[in-house]
Amino acid sequence: MPAADLPTGPDEAEAILEMRSRASARFISPGTVMSHTSALVLHGLPAQDLDTRRVTTTRHRPGSGSRRGESAICHSLDLGDAVTELDGIPVTTPARTIVDVARTSPFTGAVCAADQALRHSLCTRAELAAELDAAAGRVGIARARAVVAFADPGAHSVLxxxxxxxxxxxxxxxxxxxxxxxxxxxxxxxxxxxxxxxxxxxxxxxxxxxxxxxxxxxxxxxxxxxxxxxxxxxxxxxxxxxxxxxxxxxxxxxxxxxxxxxxxxxxxxxxxxxx
Missing domain, CATH: 3.40.960 (Endonuclease; Chain A)
Known part of the structure; x- marks a missing residue:
């Protein structure tokens, strides 16, 4: 659903997702981390035109697949070393988060997040390239490569x-x-x-x-x-x-x-x- 059609503005929708993600983080099992759009908002990055309705996590498990509910999604993927902590909450690193979002979300919203991640030095192009290599063969990798190639830290706002x-x-x-x-x-x-x-x-x-x-x-x-x-x-x-x-x-x-x-x-x- 485009952000313009949401009942709340994008900033409010992101704030609600962040609040729900922080609350959900208290109950995740070991080896599971906040990821995708949940990690995005926890890193302070925009979720413009992205699905902010569900908390998203990833469980460290080789292979692929996901469990989807009305309020949450849990992916099963190899996390490698792409995990960090924010306020005690395990989350995917900014570079991994950008690549995951770029693989699974619309191009436009992923570009907004990638631009801001580079602008605020949350990750480097080299780190993004490494995550792209690690994600080779996964669904959406071609789109993720296009997002990273297009991303530019010179864009100083979502608009x-x-x-x-x-x-x-x-x-x-x-x-x-x-x-x-x-x-x-x-x-x-x-x-x-x-x-x-x-x-x-x-x-x-x-x-x-x-x-x-x-x-x-x-x-x-x-x-x-x-x-x-x-x-x-x-x-x-x-x-x-x-x-x-x-x-x-x-x-x-x-x-x-x-x-x-x-x-x-x-x-x-x-x-x-x-x-």
Whole structure:
């Protein structure tokens, strides 16, 4: 079930799963650990577009298979050395968790988790590669390899990760992430996405970006600073396009980018014009 269709928001659904996973951890038998989406939320990683309805565990047992109930899933797999502890709870390591989730869940949600795991240095690409090798032959391994190959620590929010997937599925060129600009006063700033040939900046404005808890004056100040930053970047010959969660839900991100690219091409920017 997509997160947008859940009766609670993704953050609340993740919090409920974490609470239920912590409670269930008190009753798991030796050799069983929290895994998959349960491990994901215990590691503080997003479970966007993933099934958060059931607590998931893995019992260390060579082979494969699982027992599924309405509120829990228990897999039987070889855990190897991919086990750690969080607050006394045995869980799969971040790298193993990402690979397990990527094998068994939709591509988009797995990318969101993998991006954040790399961004926060919870695991390395080498560790992910090792877990992929260990999972060779298991169901979903091809999808897991695709998720790991696509993952990028430059995506600083779930909305940026979702946007990247939408962009690549639409066949649009992938932007540079966290591109640095040097402003006229010598200061430096980074933007979420940048298509250099088009001079196009894309920014995914997730909720809370401007500090909604800072009070009205603080929000106004941040909005003013952000507008000044945008003006300075545009003065370098670029254009901005911004989108929010509602744009993602309504499928408006790709049309927004396409329109901006066509506009820039009409003004002489873009690879076709430069050929």
């Amino acid at each position: 940026e990760s979702l946007s990247r997937v939408a962009i690549t599925r639409a066949g649009l060129p992938m932007p540079r992430l966290q591109h640095e600009f040097v402003l006229p006063d010598g200061s430096r700033t980074f933007v979420d996405m940048y298509w250099k040939e088009w001079g196009l900046v894309g920014e995914a404005d997730g909720s809370g970006k401007y500090g909604i808890d800072d009070g009205e004056a603080g929000v106004r100040r941040k909005l003013r600073d952000e507008k000044n930053r945008q003006n300075e970047i545009e003065a370098l010959g670029n254009i901005f396009r911004r989108w929010q969660w509602e744009d993602y839900r309504r499928g408006r991100i790709v049309p927004l980018i396409r329109e901006a690219m066509r506009l820039q091409e009409s003004l002489g920017r873009g690879p076709r014009r430069g050929a």
